[in-house]
Structures are given as C-alpha cells and as structure tokens.
Amino acid sequence: MLKANIKNDFPVFQNNDLVYLDSAASALTPKPVIEALKEYYTDYSVNVHRGVYRLSYQATKKYEEARQTIADHIGATFAETIFTRGASSALNLVASSYGMSNLKPGDEIIVSELEHHSHLLPWQQVAKKTGAKLVFVPLTKAGRITVENFKKVLNDHTKMVALTHVSNVMGYQTPIEEIIRLAHEKNALVSVDAAQSVPHQSVDVKAMDCDFLSFSGHKMCGPTGIGVLYGKKALLDAMEPIEFGGDMNDYVDKQTAHFKDTPYKFETGTPPIAQALGLAEAFRYLDAIGFDDIKAHEKALLNKTIEALNNIEGVVVYNPSAETAIIAFNLNDVHPHDAVSFFDEDQIALRAGHHCAQTVIQFLGVPATLRAAFYIYNTEADVERFIKNVKEAIAFFKAAGF
C-alpha cells in the first residue's frame, strides 16, 4: 500500500484539482526533486569538469555522485551510464553510433509496430543509409510481441533487435529477457526502450542482459532534459562518439583529437547538471516508496478502471489485457479530440492522438485514441471521477448528435 497523502508530495496539486492521467507522457514532479534542482542552482550553480576552484569541484562531485546513484539503481557501472537529453537521444545514440558503423547490406534489424517513433525512426535511418533491412515482429491479434512471434523473424541475418520494454500505447510488457537470450544466441545485439518501464518497475540491466537500454528522467518524477543510455562497457568502448566538442576529448591538436573514455566521450558540452541531481533524487524518491508497492498500486487502479469500463456501453478498450497501467480507448463514434475536451473541462488530463507511435495506431485501424496512464499519485477517487466523466461524456456526445 502506498501512503495515502502522496499527492501532498506534488506541488502541482496545490493549485489544481487535477486528475492527472498523462504520466506516460510526463510524470509530475515531487518536492524532493524540485529541491534537488533548487539546491544546485542555489548552492553550486557552476559548471562541472572545468573549474579548479572549490565550487566547481563540489558541483562535479555532486554530479558524478548522481551518476553513480543512477547506475546503482539500474545495476550498471559508472562507465556504462551515459547522460543524454532524454530517452530519444539515448535511443538515437545507439543507432547513430553503433548502427551506422556496424550494419551493412544483408543485415536485418528487428523492430515492432509498438515502437515509439524515437525507437523506430533512428533504425529506419540506419536501414536507409546502410542497406540493412528493417523487419517487424508480427504482433498477435491483441497487439503483443511474443517470444513465439519473435522467433519467426529472428535468423542468422539478424544483427540488431530494437524493441520496447513496455508499449507506451498498449501498456504491454515485452518478454524481453527471453528475446534477449534468443537474440544473443544469434549474436545479435538488443536495444531496449525502457522509457515506460524504468519509472514503474525495478529494472536491472545485468539481470536482463540487454546490450543497450534507454530511459527518460521526466517520465519517472525527474526533470525534463535528461535521459540515460546504458550500454555494455565493451560495446561503448568500441563505439564512436556522435557529437564532438568540449569535455569529451583529452587531447586536441590541429588535425586530430583523442577522446576520453566512456561515458565522457558521448557527453560533449555542458551536461544537464541540475537534471542529473534531480534524476538521482527521483530514483531515491521512487525507491523509498518501493517498486513492488508502486506496481501493486498501479495494478489495483488499472483493474478497477478496466472493470468499470467493461460495464459501460459505448466505450472500446483496445488493450484490456495490459499488465501495466496504460489504457488505450475510445468513446464510440466520438473522435478522441472531441472527447478529450470534455474530460479537460473537469480537469482530467488525458492524452488524445497517436502518442508518437503511428504504427500502433495503424495496427489498431483507428485515426487516434484516448490514453489514460496511471502513476503513484493517482487514487481510487481519481478512478471514480474518471469513470463518472466517461459516463457523462457518452451521454453528452449522444445528446449533441454524435
């Protein structure tokens, strides 16, 4: 059980009677994370890795401690934990660096229709530029990636597997460990998009044995503008940087430069310092609540919502079997953008659209969907208010002539 007053940790609720169901896009920010950001700007507020003065040393120490905290939480080492602008940048780094240099005509890249654009488009580019072939795991009727279907596309040509851990539209959990095991048998590497899993469940990269794993800060109560790429040390050592400039080199002359070791060679320019401190704090905050309790809490809200939706005439749920708390749905005969305005009137924040995953929407065969995504601060009262609004919306649009 989560503590009952968890909403008090999130200042945004002080001035808003908000039912926030868009956490799959961005989670809200709790006080300790805001304090961590404030601490940086108030107490250090200077650059890292550069100054020889005391304040810069202090900022650098805090920044690198944050990296170690984050590494510890995902079972990685310091050198394997690269800061990026977000999950998108992290996923792009794998494709731009590893993909562009190592793939060639005849190679195959396995992706799926469940991928977020940030995990599909980089590999589309790699395929286009290198001549490798993009291959899609056939989804089941329900829209799932299964081990059985993965085996249908895995073969000796497979060099890279780029799959989501949890779908941002369907909420399905990919059986990633088994997929990774099978991919490694074929000497293929696996890049995991963990943007929707790291905020909600304990993820250990060593236990998973993934080669690359990416996630964002802002989906897990951390700040915007920071994400993490985990990569196996040996792979990162062999990979080229994709951005060049200050801080990533250790020797420069007129014609050549020598780069630092990972993680620094992938991090040119002034890094997201405050954001790193904030993200480390977000990990501590979620850990203190406990990922087992978070999962149980979300599951209870999900079950309650799905059960209620099942009893309402005029709603279609596209992923009733989802194991994580993301619900893709529509009101019959009502475009999601019309529907979302109705919910907005009662300060219920839902997402409407294609959720940066147009191939999923195409798979579902609809123009767009509504999406409700639950997190730690959602309550049973939120579910009740949401369900009440679903019923009222159906009546409203019916009366309006939809």
Added chain:
Amino acid sequence: MRDLKNLYRQIIMDHYKNPRHKGLTSEEGYIKEHIKNPSCGDDITIQSKIEDNTVKDIRHEGTGCSICCSSASVLATLLKDKSVAEAQTFTRNYINMITNQSYDKNFDFEDAIAYQGVKDFPARTKCATIAWLAFEQTLKKQVK
C-alpha cells in the same frame, strides 16, 4: 454547466454529420493542399478552383474531430462563389478570431460564427483552423 455545450452548436453538428462538398475531384483546374496536425492526427486535404477571380469550388477530404471536419464543410459552403479578395479577407478574419489575434469585430462570419467559442479552448484552435489554413495555402498557390 460545461462550456463545451456552447461549443458543439447545431451548425457544427449539422456539418459534422452531413458534410457538404466532401470528397476530392480529379477534374482539372483544382489546386490542392494537404495539412496534417501531427499531434492529434487531424488530416485534411482542401482543393480549390479559382476562375475569373472567383472561388468556383472548394472540396475537402480527411479525418479529424468534429470541429476539424465540420469546419472544412462550413468553409466550402461559405466561400464558394465569393471573390478571391472576399475569400482572403474572410479566411484571415476567421483564423485571427479563433487564434485570439486582432480581427475585424464587425465582420459578418455568417455560419462560421459558430466557431467563435473555440478560442476559449486553446488546445482546440488547431482543429478549427486546419482546413482554413489549407484553403489559404491553395489561394496563395494560384493568386500571385
């Protein structure tokens, strides 16, 4: 009471359920503009035919919410047979009204006045303007 009730007025619902001038044509003399709103998936194509400095015809096709689809139908109904100058003035005033920019307060918007409530829903202004922006582009393409 919800403001939304004011938004879904009869004119909007009528054009949403019974769109006029819907469907594209392959006849010659039409200029086409396709606009997608990537954030919500609205996807509208407008064709217009200009002859003798007059908007002879407007066609539309696409998918979107009620505000988006109905506004394409209202646009086609209202601007057909207007002079290019009238159509341009109408379009600019309409877009500016919806997006809270300065416009002629005395302008006669005819049935398009039904959309004035959209300005109170900033998240929906794109829906109400996408067809009009596409139409404006077709004018720009053929009126030098």
